[in-house]
Amino acid sequence: MSDSGAEVVVEHVHKRFGQVTALQDVSLRVASGEVVGIAGRSGSGKSTLLALIGGLEAPDSGDVLIDGEPIWRRRHTAHVRREIVGFVFQRHLLLESLSALANVEVPLLGAGVRRAERRRRALSLLREVGLEHRADHLPSQLSGGERQRVAVARAITNEPRLLLADEPTGALDSGTSERVLDLLFGLRDRLGMTMIVVSYDTAVGARADRTVTLIDGQIVEEGAPAPPGPGGRSGIEGQSGIEGQPGPQGRSELRGRA
Amino acid sequence: MLTMILSNLRRRPTRTFFTAAGIAVGVATIVALLSFTQGLRKTAAGIAHLGGSELSVFQANVSDPTASVLPQSILTALRSKPYVASATPLLLMVEAIKPEPGAVVFGADPNGFFTRRLVLVSGENRQAAGATGNAGATGGAGASGTAGAATNGILVGEKLAAHMRLSPGSPLVVHGRTFRVEGVYHSGIFYEDAGAVLPLPVAQALAGRPGEQTSIAIDLAPTVRASTATKAIERELPGTQVISTTDQALRAGANSTLISKAILVIVVIALIIGAIGVTNTMALAIIERQSELGLLSTVGWSPLRVASLILGEGVAVSVLGAAFGLLLGVLGADLLVKALGVSSYISPSFTAWALGRGLLVGVAIGVLGGIYPAWRVTRMQPLKALAGT
Ligand SMILES: Nc1ncnc2c1ncn2[C@@H]1O[C@H](COP(=O)(O)OP(=O)(O)O)[C@@H](O)[C@H]1O
Ligand SMILES: [Mg+2]
Numbered sequence: 001m002s003d004s005g006a007e008v009v010v011e012h013v014h015k016r017f018g019q020v021t022a023l024q025d026v027s028l029r030v031a032s033g034e035v036v037g038i039a040g041r042s043g044s045g046k047s048t049l050l051a052l053i054g055g056l057e058a059p060d061s062g063d064v065l066i067d068g069e070p071i072w073r074r075r076h077t078a079h080v081r082r083e084i085v086g087f088v089f090q091r092h093l094l095l096e097s098l099s100a101l102a103n104v105e106v107p108l109l110g111a112g113v114r115r116a117e118r119r120r121r122a123l124s125l126l127r128e129v130g131l132e133h134r135a136d137h138l139p140s141q142l143s144g145g146e147r148q149r150v151a152v153a154r155a156i157t158n159e160p161r162l163l164l165a166d167e168p169t170g171a172l173d174s175g176t177s178e179r180v181l182d183l184l185f186g187l188r189d190r191l192g193m194t195m196i197v198v199s200y201d202t203a204v205g206a207r208a209d210r211t212v213t214l215i216d217g218q219i220v221e222e223g224a225p226a227p228p229g230p231g232g233r234s235g236i237e238g239q240s241g242i243e244g245q246p247g248p249q250g251r252s253e254l255r256g257r258a
Numbered sequence: 259m260l261t262m263i264l265s266n267l268r269r270r271p272t273r274t275f276f277t278a279a280g281i282a283v284g285v286a287t288i289v290a291l292l293s294f295t296q297g298l299r300k301t302a303a304g305i306a307h308l309g310g311s312e313l314s315v316f317q318a319n320v321s322d323p324t325a326s327v328l329p330q331s332i333l334t335a336l337r338s339k340p341y342v343a344s345a346t347p348l349l350l351m352v353e354a355i356k357p358e359p360g361a362v363v364f365g366a367d368p369n370g371f372f373t374r375r376l377v378l379v380s381g382e383n384r385q386a387a388g389a390t391g392n393a394g395a396t397g398g399a400g401a402s403g404t405a406g407a408a409t410n411g412i413l414v415g416e417k418l419a420a421h422m423r424l425s426p427g428s429p430l431v432v433h434g435r436t437f438r439v440e441g442v443y444h445s446g447i448f449y450e451d452a453g454a455v456l457p458l459p460v461a462q463a464l465a466g467r468p469g470e471q472t473s474i475a476i477d478l479a480p481t482v483r484a485s486t487a488t489k490a491i492e493r494e495l496p497g498t499q500v501i502s503t504t505d506q507a508l509r510a511g512a513n514s515t516l517i518s519k520a521i522l523v524i525v526v527i528a529l530i531i532g533a534i535g536v537t538n539t540m541a542l543a544i545i546e547r548q549s550e551l552g553l554l555s556t557v558g559w560s561p562l563r564v565a566s567l568i569l570g571e572g573v574a575v576s577v578l579g580a581a582f583g584l585l586l587g588v589l590g591a592d593l594l595v596k597a598l599g600v601s602s603y604i605s606p607s608f609t610a611w612a613l614g615r616g617l618l619v620g621v622a623i624g625v626l627g628g629i630y631p632a633w634r635v636t637r638m639q640p641l642k643a644l645a646g647t
Binding site for chain 1 (some may be wrong): 259261262265266268269549550552553554555556557558559560561563639640641644
């Protein structure tokens with residue numbers, strides 16, 4: 001099944017936002033079907049890297065290739081996300097005015113799928129994440145964990161070969177986080193897609209094939225010692241995934257070791 | 259997509275309402291004003307056919323028909339023309355009735371067809387020569403109208419009667435002199451129905467213009483075409499101008515042309531204000547909904563599709579507003595005419611084309627107003643939009 005996962009190659013990517021260098025000469029190779037965790041303190045460039053891989057941001061230099069195909073060939077990259085990539089974020093980003101079912105239909109609407117077909121597929125996806133009985137509920141009527149599961153269902157409507165998750169459990173309590181991770185990894189095992197997960201959660205590190213760490217926009221491979229950060233606050237180990245969100249101090253760096 | 263557009267509009271009912279209301283007011287203004295121009299055309303056309311005539315002769319190059327002065331000799335000359343079946347002199351007076359300054363008081367020859375053709379709806383027509391009290395039935399070639407100069411009677415049009423609550427026996431002050439309403443008539447010509455009729459000599463005395471008339475209404479001989487007669491009259495009687503078509507009437511009335519132009523300017527302004535309103539709302543909406551629109555981008559919506567969602571919302575609000583605006587315009591035009599006190603000049607007239615234009619303008623407002631926000635949306639950075647945790 002692992003042959004259905006996309007292969008990702010990031011080549012010497014640079015990205016600046018004004019004065020801020022978000023990524024500096026980042027290269028990364030993710031094999032088809034592999035699960036890679038990305039760790040690093042807040043502001044180290046994790047989200048930027050994920051956005052670059054999914055074509056949400058263009059690199060200043062360097063290239064991103066999916067299955068050998070540079071994604072910035074075309075004028076915009078919507079097709080990449082429509083056909084290959086699924087995104088899950090820390091925030092569920094469900095549209096508040098639409099039911100759970102309609103939210104799952106949104107990507108299909110963007111792909112021009114007909115109404116009846118949309119409905120059928122969205123329902124089966126809700127079943128997949130165990131929320132069929134919540135189909136007609138608005139996001140405000142769902143619990144945090146349920147909302148995130150709807151967001152996961154929405155991310156896989158296009159049967160993605162690459163799932164990009166940016167702190168998917170960051171806003172959830174530990175019990176709920178566990179269930180969402182079970183769902184994500186369960187889907188990965190069944191569908192065989194490649195998965196890149198940004199997380200502070202040590203549970204992710206434990207389940208990933210490997211974890212890379214970003215420090216100040218540069219990649220440090222797993223196990224490599226982290227250089228001391230500014231203010232000498234670096235190197236403090238987080239305890240575990242009790243809370244997804246790190247505190248303002250101390251827990252801001254977490255290496256993906258279990 | 260339509261479901262999404264509508265659910266997005268429903269989500270912010272207050273804002274949707276006020277944006278639509280803004281457009282509705284704009285469209286209502288446009289519809290009402292267009293109906294005025296239309297009404298103005300119809301009204302103006304009436305001046306060409308006073309007394310049911312085929313054309314009217316005025317002095318050339320006057321700023322407005324009531325300022326025209328024609329000497330007696332022109333009347334005599336016209337009556338001798340073979341193509342003229344009958345000609346009757348008229349003296350038009352405005353601002354003669356204080357409460358209704360726009361009402362035209364017609365001084366008309368009691369022997370002429372103008373007076374004879376008035377159809378009485380109440381009271382009697384004693385002005386018509388040979389006055390038998392039998393409305394319009396007296397076709398006889400009675401004596402010269404000078405007898406009328408002594409009388410105190412006046413005939414009023416049904417619109418003027420309605421506005422001023424006049425009925426036979428009511429007093430009516432014209433140019434400071436009190437007359438008694440003898441009858442109320444209907445002629446079908448706006449100026450006449452919104453005005454009053456006095457015997458020509460009485461009117462001339464009142465206006466201090468003895469022997470003068472402002473215009474001459476003409477019935478042509480059978481088989482003579484109005485355009486042929488127009489050319490002949492203007493050639494044979496220099497210094498005169500003939501009004502027989504709506505356009506000529508509009509040109510002759512410099513005021514109405516001015517009003518038409520002013521209305522056009524107001525229409526354009528209403529359009530611009532409406533479009534700015536939509537732009538404003540949608541620009542605000544896309545800033546508020548950055549993360550939502552960013553999300554659409556992450557799930558593979560093309561920039562064009564996201565833009566069309568925004569454009570669609572703009573157009574939907576506008577169409578909603580325009581629909582209300584049409585209703586409001588039709589209902590409001592009459593009220594506006596009354597509020598402005600211009601009911602003696604203008605009677606709003608609604609054509610399908612005027613309403614259609616109102617709707618078209620509404621859609622145009624939506625498209626124009628939606629273009630900029632839609633374009634902005636295609637330039638938004640999804641990452642930044644999503645990062646707002
Ligand atoms: N759209 C943007 N505009 C300006 N600066 C940005 C933008 N996105 C990210 N940055 C900056 O780039 C750096 C990396 O950010 P990010 O990739 O979000 O880090 P992480 O996800 O690891 O917390 C930060 O300094 C952040 O402030
Ligand atoms: Mg981040």
